[in-house]
Amino acid sequence: MTDLTRLTIAQAREKLRAKEITAVELTDSYLAAIDAANPALNAYVAVTHDKARDMARASDARLAEGQGGALEGIPLGIKDLFATEGVHTQACSHVLDGFKPRYESTVSANLWADGAVMLGKLNMDEFAMGSSNETSYYGPVINPWRAESSNRQLVPGGSSGGSAAAVSAFLCSGATATDTGGSIRQPAAFTGTVGIKPTYGRCSRWGIAAFASSLDQAGPIARDVRDAAILLKSMASVDKKDTTSVDRPVPDYEAAIGRSLKGMKIGIPREYRVDGTPQEIEDLWRKGIDWLREAGAEIVDISLPHTKYALPAYYIVAPAEASSNLARYDGVRYGLRVPGKDIVDMYEKTRAAGFGREVKRRVMIGTYVLSAGYYDAYYLQAQKVRTLIKKDFEDVFAAGVDAILTPATPSAAFGIADEEMNADPVKMYLNDIFTVTVNMAGLPGIAVPGGLDANGLPLGLQLIGRPFDEETLFQTAHVIEQAAGTFQPPKWW
Template identity: 75%
Template sequence: MTDLTSMTIAEAKAGLANKSFTSLELTDAHLAAIEAARSLNAFVLETPDQARAMARAVDARIAKGEGGPLAGIPLGIKDLFATKDVRTTACSKILGNFVPPYESTVTSQLWRDGAVMLGKLNNDEFAMGSSNETSCFGPVVNPWRREGSNTTLVPGGSSGGSASAVAALLCMGATATDTGGSIRQPAAFTATVGVKPTYGRCSRWGIVAFASSLDQAGPIARTTRDAAILMRSMAGHDPKDTTSVDRDVPDYEAAIGKSVKGLKIGIPKEYRLDGMPVEIEKLWTEGAAWLKAAGAELVEVSLPHTKYALPAYYIVAPAEASSNLARYDGVRYGLRVPGRSIGELYESTRAEGFGDEVRRRVMIGTYVLSAGYYDAYYLRAQKVRTLIKKDFEDCFAKGVSAILTPATPSAAFGVGEKGGADPVEMYLNDIFTVTVNMAGLPGIAVPAGKDAQGLPLGLQLIGRPFDEETLFSLGEVLEQAAGRFTPPKWW
């Protein structure tokens, strides 16, 4: 039955429609794979009974010809999405054994369309991290290894559990969130496809907040087509989220295989960083050549404020985190550490409940919002953000359809290798991705090659607002040219 786990969502949909196998068989195969891969620490909660019950219900609907677009497809859910009656912790001790009495909009739409939940996936605590090492459940392990080495590698973050589980064939696709690269960076580290939709395309309702003006939900999948199938179910207007945009959701899958002839692809000169590894530069050049061969036109573009994106992001994101995380006080839900006064209760609960990285960001955020520093830091960062957005607008006004860049400055690194003494070293992993969140644009990371040690590398495409379809068409071109990679099984 294990070969059932190696199919794509598109293949599984066809198999279920032809009655080659049932959703229950598909679900059982994935549950067995999860059980055998616990050493990867991708799942923080397995829900086998619920998964089988959902699969049986879907099989009954399929038998009546009532299956939805995702009928019977087993998925993993990042532990940032509230799932009704199923523990949701954001991988933080402070939420303890919190069980939401409601369902996030994105997951409710997946269940509406017939998907099956296998369990909750590991992530960096409150999505704060670039390696999935800050989770209170411990680090996630990347199923990829350097050739000839058994060093444990990170899968990227914060959606490391999602990327690791999809790459290791533990689920057919996964929900993820992206605040500064948390979908695209882990996708690049694991040879999966990650899509960060336009801000407002997917509802944020029921997703644990990190930085509300930057957070966006999206899918991680094995192929561009699978990501397009998942995106259609995840996207849509939600009156419960005031930042959700009321626009029709296109059939993203229809964009797969569409001609890219005549599209102008921007190559930003500011992304050529000093000391950039030769293999990243080579991959970027190769990706541009593949798009050119498919009929796209390459043009050099300038995004002059790119160098300010990372420092501005690390002011805006912690500021919003400081505000959002103030609700975790030990009074209403989650962990409570008693104190002699209300102030002591707050302090003790937060000291015990938040990990180092979350405390660091909350303190930075509180500082930049404080009287006397607000104008010097937060207000200035927001002005820089406007300039970054305008850089992209100027590019698109010149007829550029999408921008091609590297997804990460390197391949996956070892657990514990970065950020120990200097947190900024870890923050630099987001250098190619944060601009997209600051400008609210859509981005996709597609596997495009391997480094000298056999580790996957990805390319990023940045699109116009609400033009994810063009990204899917271009992403498919890169995918076809590069081929698909699966990690050799060692776990």
């Protein structure tokens, strides 16, 4: 039998329905692949062998009766930010040591209701704070990709690095992820996978450990555009437990794939031509423009004048919300507790021991910008800038632009423990330069592989859409995928 882990979700779905394979066979193939590869890649922080096989057996029983759901028998990995009932859920932080929730996140519950199988919990940057997956309490995730003729270990991007690495290395059919400033799209670009951050409110945030509540949004990482569309259809829903989720019908995203681009307008923002952008990123962008033009789209130059303020505004808003959200981790009710001489001492010792360096840095920044005397100067100003960024996009879409094409990242994947990156947090934060505007404006954005760089590493293109118009993104991304092809890392692990 061919390696079942190489099947896309769409292919596996057909074979399961036709009874050519069973869910147990498919699940066992993935579990064997995880057991063999995870010591090298560190993509999973918990593997749920028994639960996966139980869920697969239940799927086979439903398929035998012709009652399979939309994802019946499809094995998925779940980012450690999503609460999974009775299973390790720690946001890859020491402060949540041993925490196993008694409830299920809405997004993962939606997936199980559609018949998906849980393989385990995926590594990530601690509390989703990072662009390289090096801040995890469980150590860095290793990118399955390597530069040609090099054994240097590369980062998979962050914070959803475990999700992207597991999908790229065939350790799950697809994965859940979250995106606060690029945490789905940047890892997808670094690993040759497809990742979509849907419109804010498209997926429920209930049961997902909060980083920055006005920016966080769940979405899938998958092997190709069709698989991403299949996953998002199941993940998206309104939820009375999350008042920021939006009560709109969830379209059949898969149906948008293959539609013509004729008559569509694609905007190219001049502000995304950043000084110092490598030539190969410029060349990739030009190639993407040519592909869309050849497919019948009209290419128009646009301006998003407040783009240059997006990154500094983001790094005020996100830490401010993080400092507020992370106040609940105090050692009293759950997770790590370090004894102290009194309750305040216990709080301080628990938080000092429980949080990693990057989380502490962002909590400190957030507390500072929210403090008396600085609130107006920083946080209030950042929120005003955010309104202007949102208006830039509204003006462009009002002028008839259907989607915007940009690079996904300013470079290919860089090395683990890269001295330059780790010595300068600002240089690390600049990895989000093309992605944060989308979160600040609450828009949908998709990263799709566009090609390989001179060293054979994947590079991604990003498409940004109108609110709740993910269909156009899938439609357009599929055209890029058809032109660029899909990419797999040469196996070394």
